[in-house]
Amino acid sequence: MKINALTPAEENLMLLIWKLGSPFMKDIMEALPEPKPHHNTVSTYLKILVEKEYLSTEKIGRIFKYSTTVPFEEYRKFILAPFLENFFNNSASELLKMLISENLLKPSDLNDYFEIKTAVVPILQPKEETKGSDISSFITELTSDKPKKVKDKKKKRKKK
Template identity: 35%
Template sequence: MKEITTREEEVMRHFWSAGALFVKQIVDMYPDPKPHFNTISTYVRSLEEKGYLNHEALGTTFRYFPVISEEEYKKGNLGNVIKKYFDSSYLNVVSTFIREDKISVDEVKRLLEEVEKQSKE
């Protein structure tokens, strides 16, 4: 799936929290000054082209809905970051966290316990 911009992700968050929406409803969710309808419509169409949204026609308008959950997006996004910055190695990720003191020895031990538990199941 293609990567999305920060603004597109912002729009997706509205869909993930509310479900199916019309573009006008998304515009109304923003605080003042609200973005222009055409701007949000462009983001929505782009998200649909990238495979994140689909739509249903209701009269002369479209109601859009997400076709990927936030959880699926997070997993895919995390995978892309690991592939791009850590040579597709989860070990490199954990090693980096250890070197930069972002994860404690106790947390590493808990992680190992979880891995061992998963391998037994």
């Protein structure tokens, strides 16, 4: 299926129709935001979308019911390729960097999506193992009220 480009107005109308499902003209007019365009304007855009093969029509009595022929996911893929090419040099990682830097995406969202598992590796050994080590005695010496070495030096000076 060949997908044709849409103008911004056509795209906005299609986004509304994708949300509505298979609406009648009345449903579309009710769902449009204020200020609502004229009925004839919307009718013209719907005719163009049928010609571009985004919509099909089913006549029920005197009115038409509109159904999408291009799924939203297909259109989204169609839009994404030139978007990446034009704004991010075909680099999805550049897009991700921008989304994260703009706080539109949290790194934790990526972890959830990709099921990234991280392991925490302790830098120091557990306390039981470090009691006799040089590092733990150094830390104890720094954090104690009266350093042991200073006491020993004072005793040696008194002896002399």
